[in-house]
Amino acid sequence: MDVIYFDHAATTPLDEQVFEAMKPYFSKFFGNANSAHQLGRKAKVALEDSRETIASLLNAEPSEIVFTSGGTESDNAVINGVLDATGKKEVITSPIEHHAILHPVEMAKLKGVKPVYLQPDNNGVISASLVSEAISDNTALVSLMHVNNEIGSINPLREIAAVCREKKIPFHSDTVQSVGKIPVDVKELGIDFLSISAHKIYGPKGVGVMYIRNGAPWIPWLHGGSQERRRRGGTSNVPGIVGTAKALEMSIQEMGKCSRKFNNLRKATIEGLKNELPGQFKINGPENSGVPHIINIACTTADGSPLDGEMLLLNLDIENICVSNGSACTSGALDPSHVLKGLGLSNEMATSSIRISYGKHNTVVEVKQLISALKKILAQMKPAVKA
Numbered sequence: 345m346d347v348i349y350f351d352h353a354a355t356t357p358l359d360e361q362v363f364e365a366m367k368p369y370f371s372k373f374f375g376n377a378n379s380a381h382q383l384g385r386k387a388k389v390a391l392e393d394s395r396e397t398i399a400s401l402l403n404a405e406p407s408e409i410v411f412t413s414g415g416t417e418s419d420n421a422v423i424n425g426v427l428d429a430t431g432k433k434e435v436i437t438s439p440i441e442h443h444a445i446l447h448p449v450e451m452a453k454l455k456g457v458k459p460v461y462l463q464p465d466n467n468g469v470i471s472a473s474l475v476s477e478a479i480s481d482n483t484a485l486v487s488l489m490h491v492n493n494e495i496g497s498i499n500p501l502r503e504i505a506a507v508c509r510e511k512k513i514p515f516h517s518d519t520v521q522s523v524g525k526i527p528v529d530v531k532e533l534g535i536d537f538l539s540i541s542a543h544k545i546y547g548p549k550g551v552g553v554m555y556i557r558n559g560a561p562w563i564p565w566l567h568g569g570s571q572e573r574r575r576r577g578g579t580s581n582v583p584g585i586v587g588t589a590k591a592l593e594m595s596i597q598e599m600g601k602c603s604r605k606f607n608n609l610r611k612a613t614i615e616g617l618k619n620e621l622p623g624q625f626k627i628n629g630p631e632n633s634g635v636p637h638i639i640n641i642a643c644t645t646a647d648g649s650p651l652d653g654e655m656l657l658l659n660l661d662i663e664n665i666c667v668s669n670g671s672a673c674t675s676g677a678l679d680p681s682h683v684l685k686g687l688g689l690s691n692e693m694a695t696s697s698i699r700i701s702y703g704k705h706n707t708v709v710e711v712k713q714l715i716s717a718l719k720k721i722l723a724q725m726k727p728a729v730k731a
Contacts, residue, residue, distance in 0.1 A: 348665045348710045352544075353493050353521060353638055353701035358587075359546035365590040366548065369583040377580045378571060387582045394589035401592055402538075403529040404555055410572050411585050414552035415520040415541035416444040421554055421565040421576070422516045422537045423448045423487065427457060429561040430514075432484035436460045438470050440494075440686040442518055444539075445487055457484075467630040468497035468687060476507045486515045490522035490538075494683040494699055495629025496638030498526070505534035514560055520544050524595030525603070525635055536560040540592075542584065546704075547591030551584030602704050606636035609702045609711055613639060616715035623648065624722055628684055628697055642689070642697040643718070649727035653695035656721065660698075663717040668699045692728055 349357075369390060375383025377391045392406070399406040412418045423435065423445070435449050439461045449459045460483075462474045470488050479486070486508050488499050501517055508515035516537035519528055523538075524545035530538065537560065540553040556562055556575070568577030595602075617625045621643075628640040643651055653669050660667055669681065680694035689697070700714070 350700045351666045351668045352703035355543045356546045362587045362590045366583040366587040369586055377582055390586050391580055391582055394585045397589040401596055403531045408555055410554040410575050412552045412554050415539045418539035418552050418554035419444040420448045424565045425562040426485040426514055428563040430484040432482050434458045434482045436478050436486040438462045440683040441489055468492050468495050470499050472503035472507045475504050479511050479513055483513050489518040491635050493521045495640045496634035497629050501533045542588040545591045545595040548584045548587040551581050551588050606702050610636050612708045612711045620715050620719045638701045640699045642693050645727050650692035650696040651725050652728040659721045665717055
């Protein structure tokens with residue numbers, strides 16, 4: 345039996361067309377893009393062409409696009425760069441952000457920065473009114489993700505950005521799970537900063553994008569060279585950048601088709617769960633208002649008791665089905681998802697939950713195999729033992 349992969353929110357396979365676009369810059373046109381000779385110039389042209397492509401796709405200016413090593417670096421660079429540029433000591437965010445936001449915000453406390461955490465509603469959404477109430481004279485930055493990576497909820501970026509703009513506060517969004525899945529137009533949204541990771545959209549790992557609106561308060565965070573107009577030191581990853589541009593272009597071209605497919609897969613999943621496992625699952629987060637490619641479900645025994653989430657994942661893996669719990673496994677201990685706990689779930693129910701994230705190659709047949717495997721596994725599992 346072939347492996348069935350339902351973990352596309354974690355990473356996606358490199359698209360063959362993306363790989364073909366990258367190949368020449370590994371071996372034939374391998375020059376350093378900062379070198380003056382012909383191989384360096386060819387690499388530089390490819391880099392700048394990719395920058396223009398990405399800028400056009402986001403409705404940004406090429407000068408506003410900075411290449412990084414991924415979404416995590418972009419998030420860190422925005423937070424630290426804005427704090428350094430403004431000198432202010434508050435960052436507004438939420439407790440269900442990606443750790444690439446939460447950890448640097450917590451680290452900033454060592455510099456006297458105060459994190460302000462806004463509580464999401466039951467669907468994981470932060471309202472613009474909450475943001476407005478939280479902004480103070482000492483607010484340096486508001487950072488709220490576009491689409492939550494564990495439950496698929498969508499924040500109202502346009503409304504939040506309008507509040508921030510009115511109060512003259514920079515607004516950043518981690519758009520790793522939205523770019524290429526739903527429309528992202530930086531001018532229409534009105535945001536000042538965003539982060540992208542190529543490997544979430546069938547591009548290469550280890551490369552990302554940081555959008556910095558011209559005029560937004562920001563100081564470079566990573567030093568060591570004149571690359572990226574002195575905004576990010578380090579030798580440019582030309583093959584990765586070329587691959588990012590191709591992956592983003594393809595994702596946007598295929599967005600409508602993929603969205604319809606994800607909606608069908610999601611519908612088939614929910615119908616299958618209702619038919620085969622009534623009373624043994626609950627959808628965490630939005631059922632209909634989120635993105636279609638992510639669904640998070642809490643699984644229970646027939647009497648509604650929580651399960652051992654680690655055993656649930658391992659049993660699915662034995663059935664050749666890859667899903668995620670949405671949290672990291674450290675030293676063999678599966679920690680409850682901070683996102684699900686942020687929605688009010690108990691530790692037991694949070695660890696009993698799995699995230700299913702669809703990709704463009706998944707099929708309804710694979711969904712049926714997932715439901716069948718879940719039914720078999722849940723019938724055999726016992727309630728989790730409380731610590």
